[in-house]
Amino acid sequence: MSLLLTGNSASLSEEELDEYSDGTVKLRNSNIELMDQDILYHLALGSESHDLQEMFGDVKFVCMGGTPKRMENFAHFIMNEIGYKLPAGTQLQDISAYSYRYSMYKVGPVLCVSHGMGTPSVSILMHEMIKLMYHAKCKDPVFIRIGTCGGIGVDGGTVIITEDALDGQLRNSHEFTILGKTIHRPAKLDKKLARELKSLASPDDPYDTIIGKTLCTNDFYEGQGRLDGAFCDFSENEKMDYLEKLRENGVVNIEMESTIFAALTHHAGIKAAVVCVALLNRLNGDQVNAPKEVMNEWQARPQILVSRYIRKVLTHNGQLKSLFGHQGSIKSPRRFKLVQQESQAHE
Numbered sequence: 001m002s003l004l005l006t007g008n009s010a011s012l013s014e015e016e017l018d019e020y021s022d023g024t025v026k027l028r029n030s031n032i033e034l035m036d037q038d039i040l041y042h043l044a045l046g047s048e049s050h051d052l053q054e055m056f057g058d059v060k061f062v063c064m065g066g067t068p069k070r071m072e073n074f075a076h077f078i079m080n081e082i083g084y085k086l087p088a089g090t091q092l093q094d095i096s097a098y099s100y101r102y103s104m105y106k107v108g109p110v111l112c113v114s115h116g117m118g119t120p121s122v123s124i125l126m127h128e129m130i131k132l133m134y135h136a137k138c139k140d141p142v143f144i145r146i147g148t149c150g151g152i153g154v155d156g157g158t159v160i161i162t163e164d165a166l167d168g169q170l171r172n173s174h175e176f177t178i179l180g181k182t183i184h185r186p187a188k189l190d191k192k193l194a195r196e197l198k199s200l201a202s203p204d205d206p207y208d209t210i211i212g213k214t215l216c217t218n219d220f221y222e223g224q225g226r227l228d229g230a231f232c233d234f235s236e237n238e239k240m241d242y243l244e245k246l247r248e249n250g251v252v253n254i255e256m257e258s259t260i261f262a263a264l265t266h267h268a269g270i271k272a273a274v275v276c277v278a279l280l281n282r283l284n285g286d287q288v289n290a291p292k293e294v295m296n297e298w299q300a301r302p303q304i305l306v307s308r309y310i311r312k313v314l315t316h317n318g319q320l321k322s323l324f325g326h327q328g329s330i331k332s333p334r335r336f337k338l339v340q341q342e343s344q345a346h347e
């Protein structure tokens with residue numbers, strides 16, 4: 001029996017699209033169906049120990065970012081944005097707390113998950129999140145990475161939506177070594193979703209929101225051409241030549257997760273986007289030295305854009321009012337700060 005993909009994959013044939021047009025996530029692995037139970041070890045969840053459909057069946061948006069705190073803050077923020085009310089006397093709980101690996105918060109149709117740093121960490125999480133979507137029978141979930149990055153020729157604080165994710169050799173794919181063999185999977189993101197996110201930037205935002213190519217590296221220091229790691233075997237001129245070459249190729253930012261995130265969502269037929277904020281302009285230096293309060297405000301910017309998108313989709317589907325009782329309001333960066341403070345007060 002063929003067990004291919006999901007309802008929204010560009011790589012499906014017409015026949016397969018017909019077969020899987022209900023929008024639920026299908027796995028490209030027939031072994032899973034034959035197992036008595038599937039333990040999502042790094043999420044502290046399991047297909048027999050938990051009723052995954054009951055717990056997660058309504059999920060429409062899976063938002064991921066590097067740190068547990070960022071994703072907890074985002075959970076509080078989005079809760080306010082969509083007017084979601086927790087049952088009286090309850091608080092947001094880290095669903096994966098006992099994995100001691102990743103953190104996960106659920107706010108109605110929005111899952112907020114931390115993914116750690118770098119592609120191995122994201123890869124493990126993506127396998128388990130895609131299987132979670134499958135077990136829960138989620139329909140047409142959209143995955144969005146909310147991250148930080150180094151800008152190339154853009155100021156710190158600029159919001160960057162990834163058009164194409166490139167590996168260290170500027171290939172639009174992610175390289176895997178499986179059973180000793182090297183294979184590549186296309187690192188494709190949803191271009192329409194990227195444009196839609198861009199359209200939600202407001203002329204009143206006191207910062208730029210741009211679309212461009214993202215370089216994904218396996219390291220923060222030598223891998224990103226920094227002079228300030230524990231080791232450095234290249235000159236400043238060589239570094240600048242490399243960054244200029246990136247710029248000539250349309251690269252506007254560097255981070256460490258986009259190719260695996262794009263490759264695995266595309267392989268699973270899941271619509272995905274990457275939205276990062278630049279913490280510095282790498283053409284001006286290597287050290288991340290903006291004050292903490294400034295960086296906290298910058299990190300809120302991708303979250304604000306993503307929350308506008310989520311609100312727009314829920315409003316369009318008539319869910320914002322019917323599910324949560326009131327319309328909420330488009331929140332400003334100032335409002336975000338207040339929500340963050342409130343969530344910190346709960347710690």
Ligand SMILES: O=P(O)(O)O[C@@H]1C[C@H](O)[C@@H](CO)O1
Pocket residue numbers: 065066067116117118146147148149220255256257
């Ligand atoms: O989502 P985050 O902020 O973790 O993304 C970037 C890439 C690396 O994980 C990390 C390096 O500082 O930040």
Ligand SMILES: O=c1cc[nH]c(=O)[nH]1
Pocket residue numbers: 148149150151220224254255256279280288
């Ligand atoms: O320069 C930077 C900043 C944040 N994240 C990165 O990967 N690189």
